Amino acid sequence: MVELDSTTNGVQLTEHEAELYDRQIRLWGLESQKRLRASKILIIGLSGFGAEIAKNIILAGVKSVTFLDDKDLTADDCCSQFLAPTTEVGKNRAEVSLTRARALNPMVEITADKEPVEKKEASFFEQFNVVVATGLPKTQLETVNAHCRTANVKFFAGDVWGMTGYSFADLQEHEFVEDVTKHKTISKPGDKVKTELVTAQVKRQLSFKPIKGIFEVNPEHQAFRRNVKRVGPGIYVLIVLHQFREEHNRDPNYSSRNEDFKTLLKLRDEIVDPKVCPDDAFQHIFSQISPTAAIVGGVLSQEIIKTVSQKDSPLNNFFIFDPETCRGYVETF
């Protein structure tokens, strides 16, 4: 994905970069850091969740980040959107996030684009290595995902509603290396057996599926259904919330909590048995709650870093966070 051609490969990190990124280079190595430094990321939707993703990848040291958002900052964004000052309510979310975002790491180029995503042609997405889509209705997610497939750009989606959230990846055909650790015998035959750990890098490949249809109730969810007792209502809550967004062109709002809660239960009843997805699951889905934005945003950012550096096995393809237990698990749909 990020090609290490002569322009990247021959380049030394500056002394300042080596110092700044020291603790992470000790974890993922110099090669990964160089790939990160060459990568260009698009983040659609500067909610609190978008801000968390932006923070983590800017700190990690990517080349550039573009914020695409036509929405204005609202009071409830301020429950988790720490890049936008609370005094800027009513102004474009992407633009008012620039100053603090740039202060996180002055070496990263950060720009804001306030055009609606539906105005963007397929070719717009070609300039990025990774596209992250948040806050979009499912039909638009499918369109952006399709554009990314055409442009051969890695696609992520994700969202946080209250304390609930998910991330999704369509990396198409993804190649990566993985460290495999083995015990190697180093003692001479006959002596007491002594081993040491040796690490070898293995090349792997994974195929991903697009997001299309995943937020409709479909037979693939049947396997999940059996796990509901163990992991919580997960995917069904997300399906209901996406359906609400699709039908109302907005998310449930704290100021109309009681009505929206009832609407959600009604939608739920059309889709799934209340025993599988109980009422309580919709008590904590208003606004975006900061710790959940941090957890799901943290997981999604780490997946971006893995993808760009082509190191370690990516999560395929859904990560779902259950706020009740703090369980975070992966389902492949």
Next chain:
Amino acid sequence: MAAQLDGVFVNSLQDVIKASKILVVGAGGIGCEILKNLVLSGIQDIEVIDLDTIDVSNLNRQFLFHKEHVGKSKAEVARKSALEFNPNVSITAYHDSITTPKYGVNFFKKFNLVLNALDNRQARNHVNRMCLTADVPLIESGTAGYNGQVEFIKKGMTLCYECTPKAAQKTFPGCTIRNTPSEPIHCIVWAKHLFNQLFGETNEDEEVSPDMADPEAGGETAGEAALNTEVDDVNGKGDIERVNTRQWAKNLNYDADKLFNKFFHDDIKYLLSMSNLWKNRSPPQPIKRGEFPEETTNHTTNNASVLPDQRIWSLEECYKIFSDSIGALKSDVEKLADNDHLVWDKDDKSAMDFVAACANIRAKIFNIPVKSRFDIKSMAGNIIPAIATTNAITAGVVVMHAFKALAGDLEKCKTVYMRPTLNPQNYLLVPEKNILPPNPKCYVCAPKPSVCLQVDTTKLTVKELRDEVLVKTLNMIDPDVMLESKGLIVISSEEGETDCNNNKKLNELHIVDGVELKVDDFLQQYELSVLVFHADAERDKPLFEIVGDRDAIKQKSEIDEEAEKAKEETAPGDGPSPSKKARVEVQDADEQDDDDLQLIEDDETEDASAPSTSSNANLKRKPADSAAGEGCSKKAKIVDSDDDLIMIEDDD
């Protein structure tokens, strides 16, 4: 913010969030993230404490700090940055250590909840005890690389932080460091000791010269002349006065060549004269300035695939860096007041250069693989890799648990592990199945805590009992010790009151096998019975060991006896008295190459700042096994993947 908008949270949660007062201990990686989550969620009253200042290497994750804040107080800058996110809350910042007596039990009692974001075990243990005493719930957290861990601790309900044994700090016997190094870490520890001898605080346990009392040397009377730098004609009148290494180096005006020749030639020659040491080891090769042997390794100079710090230095380069760093350190030390000294810091260029150069020169002498400055920094500085994402996720779980704890849903606050890869159930964030109850044998939270101390009572001094056993190992702050059977105060926290006991061996004060000591720490309000078991210390064995309960000690002594018998058959007759087995402390980090046990400590206090290590899963399960059988077997299932480890510390 969230709690200020009616309807975001359910009412009951909104009310407790608005009414709660929370203490955050540590403003590093996890601490910054926790503060952000707390102010955005609308916690009205927050206090944060951190003794550290901001370093450039923090900025890749401690996002409340920017370049212009380097050198400033973490607590104060974190407060200011977090208030920008939500100006409607109150944050009090302390640039201070949480272990100072100012922060006593009454301080802790002010809070509804304490959140630990530390990077060292000492501070974690201390806060654990303070929270138990004050009966305030505590959420403990730590990260190391892609691993993270969040534990809820409540007196009488859950395991406390010290209910599970933690892997001991790795230490090395003095004679290995001084006489017979065989691994890079031995050379690195030696080099740090050398730094302290020359520029830092001198500590008698950190001798760098050959150890003549090494029992393995077999009592040879090697030529004292080789050590003649230990004495010097200082006053010019021909009087021989014994001077310490620091004074000796000062008198030489820190001449790099002379220092080099003493440590890497003369001392090595002396070691060679202790010929018993080299019967089964390959002998070291002394190196003299100007007579460097030819090296076969190719030292590349400009390779873009590694950082400059990741290159391996030639002997010539080592010498140059040795000499340059001594020059710089000399001028640093000369700027200080007469009795002041430097403190070794991995982030100080000259201090780090000096240790890397000395460790590598010594490694070459002993034919031990050399390491890059980058790797030596990890080992010498106990660096735990740290990234923004793991800290953000871990701090997120901390605050999710905080909501549950404040709302009274304590049974939902199960320990959660963040894993680098999926577990067999495809979980990335893995909660425990059950809340694990306190370990009834815990030497901290049991109703009548007691611990067994296996010790060589003829060798350990009272001062060492205080400093090494009670303070360093058992993490007390200022202990009083009483021998009840004799009505004797052995150690008093009143200054000077028991100084006369300091240099006495334990047995001189009737502290012998079978004796019980009453130990009391006033600040922690912690009383502990210490049962003393005598065991002779051998070469390469520490003078003391804390060994769980009586049963553990019995089993152990049986094993030891067998080993003893086997040894006696081959052992030579009376040798000289064994050398002091000063153990040298080493950071946990280097244990990371020890196979399955992964130790994680953060170098800074980041998130879990000194998170201590959690123990590996096996160890962890143990107390539960004995205490509450049922949940445990299930737990084993969850945790049982290949990485049973989890020791975590936050970076700073």
